[in-house]
Amino acid sequence: MNAKPLLKLDQVSCVRGGRLLFERLSLMLAPGGAALVTGPNGVGKSSLIRLAAGLLRPAGGHVGRVCALALADEGLALDPRLTLGRALGFWARIDGTRAEAGLEAMGLARLAQVPVRMLSAGQRKRATLARAIASGAPLWLLDEPANGLDGDGVERLASAMAGHRAKGGAILAASHLPLALDGAAIVALA
């Protein structure tokens, strides 16, 4: 592929709490591309996602991004007292988009009027994914996106990811559950 990569990790090393998690990891994501980070718990999957997001500094190497990114991780980041629609709307306003597309894609449209604190764990997970879908960012960073999702949720996630890649987006996902990412590069941390 000749297209300019959306995300480029060049010989990246990560040290957390004085412990080396991984070193000299290189990865490139072109438009339409995807990479799946696998490995047992505590091996540094989430740290890799946070490194790619720019929230952690690499101990060595270089992280390059050329576009806006959407992060869906363990952090709900929605005000519990607001309704789901308004809480997602806050982020959509910052992104300059509308939250409805994300709500629709994750099957949350009928929960838009429900306060965030009433949502179940699976619905919260859907909400974090809906925020990423609605953001319009070309690069998605998904940390355990399938955790807590039911069958319908996993299917919706798969179709959202396929649609995103078809539009030229790229996805970096970390998961210990199987994800429907056709042709994704596998990054196995051990």
Next chain:
Amino acid sequence: MSALVLRELRLAATGGNASLPVIFFLLVATLFPFAVGPDAPLLARTGGGALWMAALLAALLPVDRLVEPDRASGVLDQLAVRGVSEEHVMLAKLAGHWLSFGPPLMLAAVPAAALMKLPREVLMRLELGLLAGTPGLAALTLIVAALTAGLRATGALAGLLMLPLAVPVLIFGAGLIEQGGNMGALKLLAAVSLLLVAMAPFAGGAAIRTARD
């Protein structure tokens, strides 16, 4: 930026950050005369200082709700990946925190001054001092909140961190309402306050970035 300030105000209004400091302030103003006794001249002499102490402690009350919930739930991370700098976030929080406790405290100072039998002229100086000093108190609380975000049992630590830095505000604020207190104290109070306000976004932003690693 305005969306962030509005969010802070909404959180303060619904989360009790706004009403709690005012209630605390009035509580002190109500209890102090009972403790000192019904000696009007004594009350008038000591009341202003007591109100300044109450204002200082009232500012510190929401310290565990200013930054930590946003850090824990990932709001700060989501803002960071959207390219909003930590300094901007802290500036919005500073504006939101001051708006939610500064002006209400100035309003509450009127009935509080009546409870303390403060003369009208002293009340005017107290209001002037609160106007100049509360931004500094808000900034100080924010710095401490950012520094202690992610730590456990922060209440006592927050007090220890904040109180030494708050002493200048207290000294100049109380100096302003002394009998025959001069306006020089107001200038120094404003200077201390300005320094704290200028520092807060950068100190808070650096604290948040450090907490991520």
